[in-house]
Amino acid sequence: MLYEQLATDLSAAIEQGALRAGDRLPSVRRLADDRGVSIATVLAAYLQLENAGLIEVRPKSGHYVRTRQSDHLAEPRVPRRRNTAFRPSVSTAVARLLEANRDPSIVPLGSAYVGPEDLPIRALNRLAAGIAREMTTLGVAYDPPPGLPTLRRQLARRSVTWGLALHEDEFVTTIGATEAIHLCLRAVARSGDAIAVESPTYFGVLQAIEGLGMRAVEVPSHPRSGLDLDALEDVLRGCGVRAVVAATNASNPLGAVMSDEAKQRLVRMIERHDVPLIEDDVYGDLVWSGSRPRPAKVFDRGGRVLLCGSVSKTLAPGYRVGWVVPGRYQEVIERLKFSQTLGNPTLTQMAVAEFLASGGYDKHLRRLRRTLGGRVEQFRDIIATEFPEGTRVSAPLGGFVLWVELPVGVDSLELQGRALERGIAIAPGPIFSARNRFHNFVRLSCGSLTPRTVSALSQVAEMACRLAGRTSGARSVA
């Protein structure tokens, strides 16, 4: 659509600083003339930017780039290095979070998934319905590893947009990226082995490591550039680490994106130490500025990178369709997949394959990226205004979660408990660490923006202020 292109151009101009906070945008008529488009097109583009929180209308004056409350927010601090392997034990706290998620009356600020209003779930379900209605033998046969050929073909086709050109036989489909990462850990390490992980890292990775009796060595991760490679080099030299797990694009909870140079250095490093890299790329399609970043896998020469992905963040969490590109571990991954779950359900895989084949995915991604980018900014604005003085927040480059550092002394588990009493779920910091760090951190999900979530966020802010013994105004401390 013309207006979408225009909106993309304008938001890029704002992001790159060509248009700054307070700047007036061209009048609708003038921009229409300049670009040779209709007035309706410009209005649609401006409306979209307004919805994304990038611009605002001043009555009788025109459109202006918004001054963001969050412009002076500080980023959370990077944890210190400590090269010791710990057995994670995050399960109890995670169980509490899951328990809350089961209750639909709870506001899910703690869960990393996008709400139904922003996903093409109707279209996907319609495809699933059509497939189920028409196929009389669907679901009868098992679909053993590597998984449904039509889905693998579509994934291979999409891999071009990741900067790879994979063959369908290089994929193994899995029950979400959760099973993919779990299989990778089992394929490359054993009980007792040490695994290098980011700090902070997604708690699912820590839970998998815990469940498999492995240990985790935490490597500091920077809120924007990701894994600290000097620290990793140290760890690889010293600790007998068996594998590295890293989310290279829009990591969870930080939203960091590693540069191409960093990715290349990372791959050369694991090659030199002959240690596999389990690369979690579930948020890769949701990096909202610039083009879709490539995974580190593009620099892989020896098949040591195991690339994991899914459609859980972009299409349908509950479909449980994920995959792994296991490189040199293809055979062992296929065997482990068979012994662990035998195969994926056919129906959900087919629906996703048809959706990918239909060509609507790229358009959906463009819209979703814009929506989430704007929404994260709106959440950051609220945090800047309402969270206690001294609060620091990540400025993610993609995805839809925020990593919030509250003033020292605020206990996020306490905050989680109080929020839950008011029907609000948040993810407390310590579950993102094997060493029980991040006591004064929380992860907040911007997956859904409704009056209910905004009100919940304000309530959390209020509780945090009370726990901190401070007034609101996070932005004032930069």
Place this chain on the structure above:
Amino acid sequence: MLYEQLATDLSAAIEQGALRAGDRLPSVRRLADDRGVSIATVLAAYLQLENAGLIEVRPKSGHYVRTRQSDHLAEPRVPRRRNTAFRPSVSTAVARLLEANRDPSIVPLGSAYVGPEDLPIRALNRLAAGIAREMTTLGVAYDPPPGLPTLRRQLARRSVTWGLALHEDEFVTTIGATEAIHLCLRAVARSGDAIAVESPTYFGVLQAIEGLGMRAVEVPSHPRSGLDLDALEDVLRGCGVRAVVAATNASNPLGAVMSDEAKQRLVRMIERHDVPLIEDDVYGDLVWSGSRPRPAKVFDRGGRVLLCGSVSKTLAPGYRVGWVVPGRYQEVIERLKFSQTLGNPTLTQMAVAEFLASGGYDKHLRRLRRTLGGRVEQFRDIIATEFPEGTRVSAPLGGFVLWVELPVGVDSLELQGRALERGIAIAPGPIFSARNRFHNFVRLSCGSLTPRTVSALSQVAEMACRLAGRTSGARSVA
């Protein structure tokens, strides 16, 4: 239906010996008078018995109980005891079987699933289609353990037919029974631990044990009565076994059903030794004579029995809907399930829940049991006539697989290779053993009966005769 009841009564009379091979059945008119039903009803019942291979029509004479070629077939021999723990390594041979299964042109005598013609897959898919079409948010949210409440409610309701009256909160849904058994093994044992298994046992259990770095101790299993409990007692006393895995109802590959007395003794035994029992009950609904046998779980007093089941053998293998009733291991199973696959897909669970709620399941099971019972007899007949002299075959009490002992010296891996060249898959004996036993055994699936499968069976028979250097006529050696 009236005719189905009549057919059931008559087949019971044949099974119990009230009507014997060669006996003439009452004339259609007389039976209609005796039972107060229409002639059409009697004809329908007779047709069904004919299709099931139980009776035959002799022109101008009437209906007769068939003389079965398989009446004099000997059962396979029970393996000797040997109480040593072995690390299974069945994966390569299993991979070969899977590879073959992927190709739809291969005749699947090696795979334990029922063909589409005998499953209510249209009805199930229609339900799935309706659900997908109507629900605009379906598949958006994750469904974390213990899994979909509506499905667990239906399973709890069904548990009454198993002789249990479980609460929905006692279930955890899984990706088929495969994931259930895998989770159970992880919950109760660690890498290096010894697990007592049946001999022969389903290769999936051995593959899970292999993949988890555990060891297997084989306990002989009898073709009709199942696990040798004296041998198990020995093993439990001597080998430091950490868990027992057993299929108590229509085991795979034997089709054995343990008696209630044996099940009770088994549970008392594992209680005394304080060792958990992982009970595989996937074939429990497919025991075709008498009422649905109860699982050993009914005798469980301390929560040490982990009951695993699925709808993969009775409704839809490719839906991947299974469950576990983990007893005292509920919490750890939920955590492991979360870290392994996060949750089940919602859509397939909902469709199965609706199917179970609709009430058609019991009727479907009655028909399926009759169909499979008759089909297994037809396969046994063909084996009796065409397989080499000296062949022995199981006489299963349920399920749809046959365990065939070929004359000593016939290499089933060789037979598998030759059959594959002709486009036929069979499951070779050694994959059912951790100790590489059963070289002259094969498992044949009777899941589908078509001219193609019958012809394939004859070809396998011919190849087996050639490998054995013997003529056909298995039945002549009892």
